[in-house]
Amino acid sequence: MLSNQExxxxxxxxxxxxxxDFEEPYGLLTLSTTREEILPILEYLRDHKTYQxxxxxxxxxxxxxxxxxxxxxxxxxxxxxxxxxRIRIKVSISEADIHIPTxxxxxxxxxxxxxxxxxxxxxxxxxxxxxxRILNIEEMDYxxxxxxxxxxxxxxxxxxxxxxGR
Amino acid sequence: MADIELLPHNVPSKTExxxxxxxxxxxNLGPTHPATHGIFQNILKMDGEKIVSGEQTIGYIHRxxxxxxxxxxxxxITTLTDRMNYCSSPINNLGWHMTMEKFLGVEVxxxxxxxxxxxxxxxxxxDHIICNSILxxxxxxxxxxxxxxxxxxxxxxxxxxxxxxxxxxxxxxxGGMERDLxxxxxxxxxxxxxxxxxxxxxxxxxxxRNRIFMDRTINVGPxxxxxxxxxxxxxxxxxxAGLDYDVRVMNPYSSYEDFDFTxxxxxxxxxxxxxxxxxxxxxxxxxxxxxxxxxxxxxxYYADAPEYYLPPKKEVxxxxxxxxxxxxxxxxxxxxxxxxxxxxVEGGNGELGFYLISDGGRAPYRLHxxxxxxxxxxxxxEMCKGxxxxxxxxxxxxxxxxxxxLDA
Numbered sequence: 001m002l003s004n005q006e007x008x009x010x011x012x013x014x015x016x017x018x019x020x021d022f023e024e025p026y027g028l029l030t031l032s033t034t035r036e037e038i039l040p041i042l043e044y045l046r047d048h049k050t051y052q053x054x055x056x057x058x059x060x061x062x063x064x065x066x067x068x069x070x071x072x073x074x075x076x077x078x079x080x081x082x083x084x085x086r087i088r089i090k091v092s093i094s095e096a097d098i099h100i101p102t103x104x105x106x107x108x109x110x111x112x113x114x115x116x117x118x119x120x121x122x123x124x125x126x127x128x129x130x131x132x133r134i135l136n137i138e139e140m141d142y143x144x145x146x147x148x149x150x151x152x153x154x155x156x157x158x159x160x161x162x163x164x165g166r
Numbered sequence: 167m168a169d170i171e172l173l174p175h176n177v178p179s180k181t182e183x184x185x186x187x188x189x190x191x192x193x194n195l196g197p198t199h200p201a202t203h204g205i206f207q208n209i210l211k212m213d214g215e216k217i218v219s220g221e222q223t224i225g226y227i228h229r230x231x232x233x234x235x236x237x238x239x240x241x242x243i244t245t246l247t248d249r250m251n252y253c254s255s256p257i258n259n260l261g262w263h264m265t266m267e268k269f270l271g272v273e274v275x276x277x278x279x280x281x282x283x284x285x286x287x288x289x290x291x292x293d294h295i296i297c298n299s300i301l302x303x304x305x306x307x308x309x310x311x312x313x314x315x316x317x318x319x320x321x322x323x324x325x326x327x328x329x330x331x332x333x334x335x336x337x338x339x340x341g342g343m344e345r346d347l348x349x350x351x352x353x354x355x356x357x358x359x360x361x362x363x364x365x366x367x368x369x370x371x372x373x374x375r376n377r378i379f380m381d382r383t384i385n386v387g388p389x390x391x392x393x394x395x396x397x398x399x400x401x402x403x404x405x406x407a408g409l410d411y412d413v414r415v416m417n418p419y420s421s422y423e424d425f426d427f428t429x430x431x432x433x434x435x436x437x438x439x440x441x442x443x444x445x446x447x448x449x450x451x452x453x454x455x456x457x458x459x460x461x462x463x464x465x466x467y468y469a470d471a472p473e474y475y476l477p478p479k480k481e482v483x484x485x486x487x488x489x490x491x492x493x494x495x496x497x498x499x500x501x502x503x504x505x506x507x508x509x510x511v512e513g514g515n516g517e518l519g520f521y522l523i524s525d526g527g528r529a530p531y532r533l534h535x536x537x538x539x540x541x542x543x544x545x546x547x548e549m550c551k552g553x554x555x556x557x558x559x560x561x562x563x564x565x566x567x568x569x570x571x572l573d574a
Contacts, residue, residue: 026268026507054395058508058519060534077508077521077536081409084416088508109398112544120232135225135573144233151237 002083004029007051014044021090030088035100038076038091042106045078045087053080053087056103059113061121065147071095072123076103093123102128120145190218193555197226201559203300204569208546208558215554220547228573235533239498240266241340241476243533248334250537251571253296254289254514256325256335261511263338264419265520269507270340270500272471276463278342279421284355284458285328285337286420286511287451291362292318293514294402294444294451297566301441302373304563305382310369317365320358327351340500341475342468352459359456366448374445383438387549387561394435397545400538401516403565406443407435413512424461425454437564444566474500498528515539515566539571 004024011019011031019041021032033041045053058077065071070092078087093100102125103110114125115134122143125131133140142149195201195208202208205226211218231246238246247262248255260282267274274282295318299311322332328351329337329344337344347355373379389399394407404411410429414422430446432439468475476495477488504526510519519536542565549565550558 025505028508030506056398057510057517058521058534058536060521062523062532075521077519081411081416086508107398108393108396109541109544112540116540133225135228137225144230151233 002051002080002085007085007087010048010051011041011044015041028086028088030090032090032092035091035093038074038089039101039103039106041089042076042078042103045080046106051080051085052082053078053085055079055081056107056109056113057086059103059110059117061117061123061145063121063145063147067092069094072098072121074100074117074123098122099124099126101126104128119143122146195555195558197223201304201563203563204567204572206543206567206569206572208562210555210558212555216552217550217555217558218552220550220558222543222546224543224572226573227569231574232533232535235530237529239528240500240502240530241495241498243530244336244338245334247535248336249570250535250574251293251514251518251539251568252333253568254286254293255333256285256289256337257293257511257513258518259336260286260338260420261509261513261518262520263340264511265507265509265522266340266474267469268509269505269522269524270474270502272341272469272474274342274420274469275466276421277346277465278467278469280458280462281328281343281347281467282338282420283422283425284347284455285325285335287454287458288321288324288355288358290451290512290514291448291455292321293566294448297563298373298441298444298448299369301383301437301560301563302369302379304560305379307372307376307379310372313365313368313372317358317362320354320361324351324354324358327354339468339476341471342466344476345478346467347462352462355455355459359452359459362452363449366445366452370445374442380438382557383441383560383564384436385434386437386553386557387564388434388436389545389549390435393545393548397548398541399516399545400541401512401514402443402447403435403440403516403542405429406432406439408433413510413517417510419509419511422454425457427451427454437560440564500528502526502528510536513538513571515568515571516542535574537571537574539567540574543567543572 008022015037018037019031019033023030045051057079060075062073072093074091076089114128117123118131119133119136191212193210193212195210197205197207207223208220210220235243247258250258295314299314302310325335326332329335391407391409394404408431410431412429427450430443432443472491477492481488482492502524504524506523508521510517516538521534522530523532525531550561
């Protein structure tokens with residue numbers, strides 16, 4: 001079995017201060033990195049002889065509109081079948097420079113996951129072979145999962161939050 | 167009689183024939199095609215009968231679940247999850263509840279866990295029933311479909327007995343089940359355990375060693391283990407390629423560690439292996455159901471967590487405390503902490519993951535579903551490259567792509 005401590009130390013040794021914000025919510029090793037280092041980290045974990053974190057479970061985006069300079073976050077979930085070890089890696093990027101390198105060169109499944117993230121958040125994955133919308137129509141000119149598009153109509157007066165205990 | 171001079175046939179010599187232009191045919195398979203079992207378009211480039219390349223268009227039933235979830239109190243998200251993989255909706259539904267329980271730290275009593283296992287395994291059986299019997303239909307064997315569809319109906323009757331609904335079974339509650347298994351439900355489950363094996367054996371007799379079926383499925387749509395891993399395959403499709411990864415064994419949830427079952431694996435990752443793996447999984451699921459129903463623990467079917475568990479209706483009408491809790495929960499006053507959690511369950515198709523980020527509000531800040539169908543449908547063009555159209559149809563139905571899960 002692989003412990004969170006072990007992998008965290010190895011990553012710190014290899015990447016130094018490029019990996020930071022180590023956490024363990026619900027036992028899952030979580031760390032942040034920069035977008036320059038994300039591909040080397042994914043590759044390091046995948047090709048490491050002992051860890052063998054060969055499986056990209058999930059890739060998605062999150063938006064924090066109030067976090068100036070780090071408005072968007074891309075989250076990678078990885079899994080090592082050999083050690084039954086999961087790891088979560090986060091990369092924060094700013095809205096002004098919304099670019100991150102694509103992981104399609106490392107994992108084939110990143111293709112659609114990145115397209116989905118682009119479709120909903122507008123995060124641009126540099127080097128992606130076909131960065132087009134996947135679930136929404138091509139003609140759409142906005143990114144619907146961003147927080148600036150609330151679901152409920154804010155102008156409706158019969159739905160005042162206070163009346164509903166919100 | 168004069169000789170009749172035979173006129174030469176007016177056939178142009180070979181050099182006079184116009185050059186054949188080599189051009190690929192574009193074939194639209196779908197969006198609504200009876201053989202695609204759902205609404206997705208495949209734009210195939212064909213060279214004669216061979217598929218050269220393909221491109222899929224999905225999103226025809228996209229319902230923006232992740233966006234809707236950001237505005238809904240935690241309790242109301244349960245209805246969204248049912249509608250993802252509608253062939254095995256209890257797994258989606260209970261998986262979401264388990265995510266919330268992990269997040270809130272609610273301990274679910276053993277009885278509820280066992281009932282969940284029974285429901286999830288019955289759901290897996292229905293999921294595989296549909297996939298395998300439709301695979302038979304695609305090769306022209308309609309009989310098997312008729313045999314096993316009756317059994318799916320019986321499982322739906324069990325659902326109906328347990329929660330009142332048949333397809334979108336909102337049977338879980340935070341901290342347990344909506345209600346206990348009634349004696350009728352238990353009887354029906356026992357009946358199902360007895361009556362299902364002969365029918366499944368019949369389907370096996372019809373297809374497993376059937377010459378036509380084997381010819382149509384062996385070496386059709388193969389994928390190597392390496393590519394399957396790179397494409398993020400999980401569930402029966404990965405196991406058919408030869409890796410025994412199963413969330414139920416690797417990260418047990420809901421007391422799966424109590425049950426004795428094996429993980430069937432294939433070797434070639436072709437359509438036949440996927441069929442066989444699903445077939446064997448039905449036997450294993452049945453085994454789990456049998457163990458769970460025979461060892462069903464006594465005790466409560468919901469956790470002692472009144473701030474999360476919706477009180478039974480009978481108590482709501484007679485007990486003031488229950489009424490207050492009912493209101494608090496229904497109005498979305500769940501005290502969710504800030505944080506994030508990822509929880510995975512073994513869905514009908516593979517690892518079904520829920521990634522939840524909360525900022526402490528009444529609705530999730532961000533909720534992402536890791537939907538297995540979405541992940542591996544992208545491998546489809548690669549899998550049917552170089553095969554004929556009829557093989558491509560079988561490849562798709564053996565992948566078990568559910569449109570509701572694909573588009574979410």
